[in-house]
Amino acid sequence: MMSDLQLILQSLPFLLEGLGLSLLLTLLVAVGGILMALVLALLRLSGNRALSTLAATYVNFFRSMPLILVIFWFFFLVPLVIGRPVGSFYSALIAFTLFEAAHYTEIIRAGILSVSRGQGWAAAATGLTYGQSLRYVILPQAFRNMTPLLLTQGIILFQDTSLVFVVSLSDFLTSVTIVARNEGRLVSMYIFAAVVYFAICFVASRFVHQFEKKAVR
């Protein structure tokens, strides 16, 4: 009989590969989601009513859907649209990005609204174009205000990536489950998974908290 610790050590390369996939997915989705959300937030705040309604509908639509259902949708849709099977990684990547973009949009919108309106007027008064005032005046301040929230959402996203379990993509939790089932060690392996997730998320949230304190002053 192998001890639990030995089992974990022995399967460490496999588990780390899974953790790597979880982190990679988190990173790609965070970057893609924030970029997409920036566009959506600007559309939402634009004077154009049609575009603003469109963006709002997108956000409300994805915010009222469970993430698992979105994952199911794209697991089925992506191969159908492309016309050939693409592994579950790409369909999960697309599902998460579209889903998270809706959540990031609300954060970015609030961040832009948190910059006082006088800033925009002053920028316009000095002759900056709309694009310039966004680029040099509004967005830098908005992003500074919303960084803690974006980072916190990133931690939530990292936790959410565990849901790729439903399409058997080998993220950290799925890898843990594979080892646990092969070796018949559900108890110790799931406790191990919980400890690892907790350690990562707790340390990250402490870091965000420190950052927040420094930024607020």
Place this chain on the structure above:
Amino acid sequence: MEYNWDWSILVQEPYLWWLITGTGWTLAVSAAAWCIAVVLGTLIGIARTLPNRFVAGIATAYTELFRNVPLLVQLFLWYFVAPEILPAPMGHWIKRDLPLPEFATAVVGLGLYTAARVSIQVRAGIQSLRRGLAMAGYAQGMTVAQVYRHILLPVAFRVVIPPFTTEFLTVFKNSSLALTIGVLELTAQSGQISEYSFHSFEAFTAATAIYILITMTVAAAMSLVERRLPAVA
């Protein structure tokens, strides 16, 4: 893109029944978990603001523990791990005699997880009150319990009602995770219809429509309730 459309499968047997029972389980899991979350979350949120450091510390530890482990992992812990590491008689009872084990586990897991989120809102609600309120209470010679019962909670309650209802929508969506431990709720049923009938598009559309419909109904009810609440002083 080739796809064989047939919307009529949604009203055929047994698929229509699957959608109905799926919606029923989703609502049952959500409602039960929400009740646990609101009661426990309120207690923990209050505990976090108490002057007693020890109690506040334990409550904070609860919140940190439950919000830093993914919900899916928590469900697996309750479902696969808890019956094994609990004292033997309790473990046996869970494995043999617990009625609807998947449902009960999902409700407990989801409820305890959401309680952590609720506690954050309750704590923020209490802390958003002016400190003078509590001080005035203590100056009157009120005990800690009296200050909470007669001053802080009635005012804070008004502040946290909207987040409570929002939290229902979160639980409602998160209830889909129950499918991983075998609860045949709405998302699971739509997946099952898709597998049996090969009409994934119709199945997922039906589930999506039901989720959106219920979300919109709850949101509408929510704004109705909020309008009836007295304004925050």
